Amino acid sequence: MVGRMSSNQAVRNFLSDLEGNYRMLSESQRQVSTGKRILTPSDDPVGIAISLGLRRDQGATDAWGRNIDDSLTWLNTTDRALGQALEIVQRARELAVQGGNGTLSVASRQLIAAEVSSLKSQFVEVGNSSLGGRFLFGGTATDAQPFDPATGTAAAPINTSLINREVAQGSVISVNITADRLQDAPGATADIFTVIDNLAAALGTNDSNAIGAALGALDDHQDNISALRGEGAAKINRLELTSSRFAAQKIATGDQLSRIEDADMAHAITDLSMRESVYKAALATGARVIQPSLVDFLR
Amino acid sequence: MGSTFFGLNVALTGVVTNQRALNTVSHNLTNATTPGYSRQRVDTAAQTPFPAPALNMPVGPGQIGTGVVATQHLRLRDQFVDINYRATASHVGQFDARANALSTLDTVIDEPGDTGITHLLSEFWGSWQALSLQPDSAANRETVRHSGQSLAQGFNDLSGQLTAAQTEANTRIGLGITRVNELAGQVNELNRQIAMVVAVGQEPNDLRDQRDLLIDQIAGFSDITVTEPGTNGKVSIAIGTQLLVDPATDTVNNLAISGAGAATVGGVATTVTSGSLRGLVDLRDAVLGGAGGYIAQLDTLAASVIASVNARHTVGFGLDGTTGNAFFAGTTAATMAIAAPIAATVDKIAASDTAANLPAGADNAIDMAQLQFVVQAIGASTTTLDGFYQQMVARIGVDTDQASRMHQVQTGVLEAAQARRDSVGGVNMDEEMSDMVRFQKSYNAAARMITTLDEMLETIISSMGVVGR
Numbered sequence: 166m167v168g169r170m171s172s173n174q175a176v177r178n179f180l181s182d183l184e185g186n187y188r189m190l191s192e193s194q195r196q197v198s199t200g201k202r203i204l205t206p207s208d209d210p211v212g213i214a215i216s217l218g219l220r221r222d223q224g225a226t227d228a229w230g231r232n233i234d235d236s237l238t239w240l241n242t243t244d245r246a247l248g249q250a251l252e253i254v255q256r257a258r259e260l261a262v263q264g265g266n267g268t269l270s271v272a273s274r275q276l277i278a279a280e281v282s283s284l285k286s287q288f289v290e291v292g293n294s295s296l297g298g299r300f301l302f303g304g305t306a307t308d309a310q311p312f313d314p315a316t317g318t319a320a321a322p323i324n325t326s327l328i329n330r331e332v333a334q335g336s337v338i339s340v341n342i343t344a345d346r347l348q349d350a351p352g353a354t355a356d357i358f359t360v361i362d363n364l365a366a367a368l369g370t371n372d373s374n375a376i377g378a379a380l381g382a383l384d385d386h387q388d389n390i391s392a393l394r395g396e397g398a399a400k401i402n403r404l405e406l407t408s409s410r411f412a413a414q415k416i417a418t419g420d421q422l423s424r425i426e427d428a429d430m431a432h433a434i435t436d437l438s439m440r441e442s443v444y445k446a447a448l449a450t451g452a453r454v455i456q457p458s459l460v461d462f463l464r
Numbered sequence: 465m466g467s468t469f470f471g472l473n474v475a476l477t478g479v480v481t482n483q484r485a486l487n488t489v490s491h492n493l494t495n496a497t498t499p500g501y502s503r504q505r506v507d508t509a510a511q512t513p514f515p516a517p518a519l520n521m522p523v524g525p526g527q528i529g530t531g532v533v534a535t536q537h538l539r540l541r542d543q544f545v546d547i548n549y550r551a552t553a554s555h556v557g558q559f560d561a562r563a564n565a566l567s568t569l570d571t572v573i574d575e576p577g578d579t580g581i582t583h584l585l586s587e588f589w590g591s592w593q594a595l596s597l598q599p600d601s602a603a604n605r606e607t608v609r610h611s612g613q614s615l616a617q618g619f620n621d622l623s624g625q626l627t628a629a630q631t632e633a634n635t636r637i638g639l640g641i642t643r644v645n646e647l648a649g650q651v652n653e654l655n656r657q658i659a660m661v662v663a664v665g666q667e668p669n670d671l672r673d674q675r676d677l678l679i680d681q682i683a684g685f686s687d688i689t690v691t692e693p694g695t696n697g698k699v700s701i702a703i704g705t706q707l708l709v710d711p712a713t714d715t716v717n718n719l720a721i722s723g724a725g726a727a728t729v730g731g732v733a734t735t736v737t738s739g740s741l742r743g744l745v746d747l748r749d750a751v752l753g754g755a756g757g758y759i760a761q762l763d764t765l766a767a768s769v770i771a772s773v774n775a776r777h778t779v780g781f782g783l784d785g786t787t788g789n790a791f792f793a794g795t796t797a798a799t800m801a802i803a804a805p806i807a808a809t810v811d812k813i814a815a816s817d818t819a820a821n822l823p824a825g826a827d828n829a830i831d832m833a834q835l836q837f838v839v840q841a842i843g844a845s846t847t848t849l850d851g852f853y854q855q856m857v858a859r860i861g862v863d864t865d866q867a868s869r870m871h872q873v874q875t876g877v878l879e880a881a882q883a884r885r886d887s888v889g890g891v892n893m894d895e896e897m898s899d900m901v902r903f904q905k906s907y908n909a910a911a912r913m914i915t916t917l918d919e920m921l922e923t924i925i926s927s928m929g930v931v932g933r
Contacts, residue, residue: 171503171890172496174883181879205570206861207868213575214858217582221850224586225836228593235597299600305821308600326821330596331830334837426576459897 172458179451186444193437196428203426212425219422226411226418229333233408236330237401239340243301244397246294250347251390253288257281257361258383264368265376278368285317285361292319292347302344304328311344318358319344333407338400342393350382350389357386468924470514470530471917477531478910481508484534485903492891493900500677502541502889504669509535539669542888546676549881550683550690554738556878557684559871561636561743562751565629566864569758572625575857582857584618585769585836585850587611592833595815596826600783605810609802612791616800619766623797626752626759633748634723640741641719644685647678648701648708648716654678655698655711662697675699682708686719686739703727704734725749751863759797761856764843766797772835772849774803780814780828781821789814 196202206213263269264277292302292312299307304324313320327339348356355363360382367375485506495501513527574580591611595604654675661668679701682688689702698711706729709716717730725745727736736742752758770792777791786805789812794800805812816825835849842852 168887169890169895170892171886172893173890174886177879177882177886203576205567205864206573206575206857207567207570207864208861210858210861210865213861214854216576217850217854217857220576220582221586221836224590228590228833232593232597297598299598299824303824305816305823305825307824324820326818326825328824329827329830331593331833335834337830458893460893463897463901 176455179447179455183444183447183451186440186447190437190440190444193433193440196433197430197437200428200430201426202428209425216422216425219418219425223415223418223422225334226415229331230408230411230415232330233332233404233411236332236338236340237404237408239296239301239328240397240401240404242294242296243340243342244394244401246291246301247342247347247390247394247397249291249294250288251387251394253284253291254357254383254387254390257284257364258380258387260284261364261368261376261380261383264364265373265380267371267373271371274368274371278365281361281365281368285358285365286314288357288361289314289317292344302342302347304341304343312348319348319356332404338404340400342397346393347390350385352385352388355382360386468921471920472914474529474531475910475913475917477511477533478913479907481506481532481534482903482907482910486900486907488537489896489900489903493893493896496891496893496896500673500680501891502539502669502673502676503891505538505540507535507538508532537667537669539667539672540889541672541676542885545881545884545888547690549878549885550680550688551738552874552878552881553680553683554687554742555874556871557740558738558743558746559867559874561633561740562747563864563867563871565633565747566751566860566867569625569629569860570864573622573857573860579618580857581615581618581622581853582850584611584615585853588615589833589836592829595813596829596833599815599826599829600823602810605783605813605815608813609806609810612806613802615769616792616794616802619762619769619797619800623759623762623766626762627798630748630752630759633744633752637721637741637744637748640685640744641721644682644708644741645716645718647682648719651675651678651682651699651701651709652714652716655709656714658697662695668697672697684739685741686736687742703729703736706730706732706734721745758856758860761843761852762797765849765852765856766800767795768840768842768852769849770794770800772838772840773832776828776832776835777814779817780831781816781819781825782814783811783823784809785819785822786812787814787819 195204203209203212203216260277260281264274264281269277289312293310293314294301300309300311303309303311305326305328306324307328309320311320311324312318323343323345325343325345327343328341329337329339331337348358350357360379363375364379364383366372367379485508488504488506492503509532511530511533514530515521515524515527575582577583588611591604591608595601595608598604654671658668658671658675661671679688679690679699682701686703688708690699691702692699693711696711698714699709700707700711701709703719704727707717708719708729717732719727719729720731721727721736721741725748727734727741736745750757754760773792774790778788781787782789789805790803791806791813792800793803801807815829816822817827817831818825821827837848839846839848839851842849845852845855847855
């Protein structure tokens with residue numbers, strides 16, 4: 166300051182400098198105690214826009230992650246059910262081959278026919294598999310059994326709607342196999358229940374032509390169920406890939422968010438101690454400079 | 465030849481003048497911390513010497529001094545610094561009002577935070593995602609309704625905060641106007657008192673200080689032009705082109721600011737370009753209110769959220785098979801709420817896209833969750849719902865940051881002006897103490913002179929002419 170200094174001015178300068186120091190000190194303190202660099206939008210208006218976008222992405226990714234987990238559970242349970250269905254079809258095929266042997270006695274064939282018939286109700290049971298009280302093959306009518314245990318046929322009308330999940334932005338996949346795809350094989354003319362019924366009847370009458378036809382149809386169904394399992398496996402594969410991609414992405418997003426929002430602790434703490442010592446020095450100077458004047462020395 | 469008592473008179477002027485100077489030192493010291501006080505000084509000069517030139521002047525070797533006289537009491541003040549100080553005070557007032565209100569908003573919007581709209585929106589979309597996994601789950605439906613309620617509540621609260629800030633700005637405008645008119649009345653009164661003192665040829669230093677302090681205060685509210693048109697000591701204060709204090713008629717023309725922000729002085733339109741009133745009017749009518757203000761922006765966003773959520777919701781089917789139900793009611797941020805049917809039963813929440821796909825059909829819930837990434841026209845921008853709010857948050861951040869920076873800068877300038885003012889008119893204790901000692905010594909010396917003269921007179925009166933007694 167060039168020129169005269171008044172007593173008030175010295176005090177005012179000191180106070181304004183001290184206030185500036187104190188503001189910086191409390192800013193450092195806040196950064197250290199919260200660990201955050203951005204606490205309000207004005208702390209970094211550009212950073213906040215990026216940070217809010219990242220937070221939204223994080224929220225969405227978390228939701229997709231949950232969707233994937235749920236879809237995987239659904240797909241795996243379906244796969245297990247399909248595996249059981251496949252075993253049933255294979256057993257029916259074995260029995261058909263066994264029963265087609267002309268040397269068997271009538272009584273033995275009748276026994277085989279009876280086992281074939283029981284396979285049908287086993288298949289219905291598999292078709293009525295559920296997950297958390299929801300029927301896997303019921304389409305969107307998850308609250309009703311897709312196959313009627315009394316008649317051993319699909320409940321009409323068959324609900325062929327897909328259950329969809331969003332597993333990534335704009336990527337929707339269906340996780341369910343509907344009853345029609347389980348019971349009807351693309352090449353076969355008859356559904357699995359009819360085929361089993363026909364086989365049982367053919368075994369009863371020892372109609373080798375019909376048994377042969379049933380064998381062919383069972384092959385078609387075996388292929389169909391295998392294909393369905395393959396379809397599910399491909400989806401599981403894809404979801405697991407997406408899931409691990411999300412896991413990596415989550416780390417990257419968290420990292421980026423932390424770089425924008427979080428305080429650099431080493432830096433913040435250094436600043437804090439530096440500012441603290443400046444503040445203390447200012448206080449000490451103030452105590453020395455403000456107090457004395459000529460008043461204290463005149464006698 | 466001068467009178468015998470000539471010397472006594474000379475010494476007396478020394479006593480009287482130094483006493484006056486000492487009193488002024490005392491006045492300075494006692495007012496050292498008085499706001500608006502300018503230090504005073506007694507200007508002294510040697511009195512007219514004797515004899516005065518005339519035809520019949522006494523003959524002598526030259527004129528002899530007749531002592532000291534106080535010529536005037538001077539108030540040390542720089543009028544140019546005052547002009548600078550007041551202009552800066554107006555700017556400080558303007559950005560102070562703005563920065564204060566904005567920094568409050570900056571905190572209440574809670575971004576980044578867990579009660580901010582960004583988080584609530586994210587939770588809302590997330591709840592639809594969760595619903596898409598188990599559309600028939602009552603718990604998931606409850607979560608959707610709850611997060612919808614929180615979102616609506618978040619909009620209501622923020623809208624309430626913004627409106628409250630606007631109302632507060634409006635109240636403070638009213639109070640500010642009242643204060644300006646009061647201060648103008650006091651300036652007008654001081655004008656009259658000052659004129660009376662000036663009329664008798666004296667300087668009303670302390671009254672002037674008081675008046676300057678009042679004018680400084682007015683400058684905080686509005687930018688003003690202060691002039692001293694005549695020699696009678698009165699000042700005029702103008703806001704824009706109109707006189708607030710008119711010294712010609714000794715009247716105050718009251719300031720008024722309409723609800724639309726138009727300023728008038730004495731009923732004539734004028735402009736307030738800075739000062740806290742300008743800051744508050746900007747805040748009320750442009751930052752918070754007005755077509756591009758925060759309140760309008762938040763309403764635009766709320767309307768978009770309501771409209772786009774409802775558009776998807778009405779085409780879906782609730783668990784009870786009903787369709788065409790709106791999810792949100794209301795049209796603005798303040799009136800946003802969960803629609804009555806949804807509030808009554810969560811089965812109305814439409815997760816399925818067709819009645820046939822009930823109860824596990826979730827395509828509508830998936831569509832709803834995807835809404836967060838849909839780029840649409842919102843107000844003047846084309847962006848996502850979240851994106852629009854992010855823009856708004858960034859704008860509040862920029863506005864707050866800018867206002868507090870400007871406030872800091874202008875406060876720095878004001879401090880510099882204050883320092884310049886202090887450097888001219890502030891009291892320095894050391895200086896006053898040394899003056900005190902100086903004047904005291906002078907006073908003592910003059911008094912001593914009187915004693916000496918007294919002794920001389922004593923010599924003449926008592927000791928002379930006693931020869932031979």
